[in-house]
Amino acid sequence: MNRWLKGLLIGVGVGIVSTVIVLVLRGEKPRRFLQARLQQVLVVLPEREQVQRYAQQATTRVSQIADSAKGTVLETMKKVKRSESDVGEIAIPLTPVES
Numbered sequence: 001m002n003r004w005l006k007g008l009l010i011g012v013g014v015g016i017v018s019t020v021i022v023l024v025l026r027g028e029k030p031r032r033f034l035q036a037r038l039q040q041v042l043v044v045l046p047e048r049e050q051v052q053r054y055a056q057q058a059t060t061r062v063s064q065i066a067d068s069a070k071g072t073v074l075e076t077m078k079k080v081k082r083s084e085s086d087v088g089e090i091a092i093p094l095t096p097v098e099s
Contacts, residue, residue, distance in 0.1 A: 025031055046054075
């Protein structure tokens, strides 16, 4: 998606949200309804400790994956070096000797 289309979609989204806010906040009943909904959402959100625990678990998992990837890369590099050495040893006898 090009930048112009993204900008257009973001502009339309901002326009819709701002229109809804203006219309909702005009009356007392919609305002109370919106406040009640906001309270419901805040109750459902996880607590700070739980979010920190999730973040710690994610950090640990990413670290484990990075260590695993590092090990795999090192093993592959060792195999490539061995292959280069083997190819070099094979190529030496095949080199023509000038008399």
